[in-house]
Amino acid sequence: MVKSMHLHQIGAYLLGFSLALASNSVLAQKPQVIGWIPAYGVDKSMQVLQSNPHIPAGLTRIGLQFWNPSVDGKSVVLAPTTKNGQPLSPEEVRRVIACAKQNHIQVLLTVYNNSQTTNKCDWELAKRAFKDNPKAFGASLIATMQQFELDGIDLDLEGEGNFEEDRASYAKFVKDLSINLKKYKKLLTIDSFHSPCANAPNMSWWRDWQGQVDAIHSMGYQDLYEGSTASFTPENKPVCEGGAAIFKYSWHLAYGKNAGYRADQIVMGMPTWLANWGEGGLGSSISAHLQ
Secondary structure, X not given: OOOOOHHHHHHHHHHHHHHHHHHOXXXXXXXXXXXXXXXXXXXXXXXXXXXXXHHHHHOOEEEEEEEEEOOOOOOEEEOEOOOOOOEOOHHHHHHHHHHHHHOOOEEEEEEEOOOXXXXXXXXXXXXXXXXXXXXXXXXXXXXXXXHOOOOEEEEEOOEOOOOHHHHHHHHHHHHHHHHHHHHOOOEEEEEEOOOOOOOEOOHHHHHHHOOOOOEEEXXXXXXOOOOOOOOOOOOOOOOHHHHOOOOOHHHHHHHHHHXXXXXXXXXXXXXXXXXXXXXXXXXXXXXXXHO
């Protein structure tokens, strides 16, 4: 799952990303530093945002992981905050938005196909939305974005397995949503698995969205680091990319550039609940990985 771990550690995640911005400020393009707030983590995240001024100062975007596709796939609904299905209230949504806006942080509507009640990435739920009801689902996303005066939409629809048959439908949905969002001068970002050989959406799909999305979040976390020499062999498939070390930061960036993106549009998920990860490269600390 793309973000199952960092959502339980939102405080550390926000703090780590504030460090990322400071370390990369010399880049020609200003790096985007994004943290996510889950429906079940509003109070804790608000405490974190308000406890240390360096945290909101370091963030440029927050994805509100507050919405799920509806069961019929025709709209979005507020996600449950507890295992018994109690939905997040609109008042809580507005409280978080007000805090972010006060700190000049862009706020995105993150729609995802997991929740406290399901505890799994439900690809069938996602497909009923983007594949079976793309116009109605897209219209609901935009209407909800406008209702809460948000800065754009972040697609976090995840599938674990081989879903190449859905790639064209997903690409068509992204294209149409991008066209409509550009009318309002709003952002579109996508959360992606960190391999071009498995799951959905994955790196091989990136080329489909070139010119249509503002950023891709490649969520490898502790799998990604510059010293990595690991290859990847998906289940019942040959080794990915001929055995290349696909989890090196530089390999990821080169892949994104070859797909037509600027380096700053490829945003790496970092496991900031860890003080150290990986080996080799310039070291295993957060600052070493950023360098």
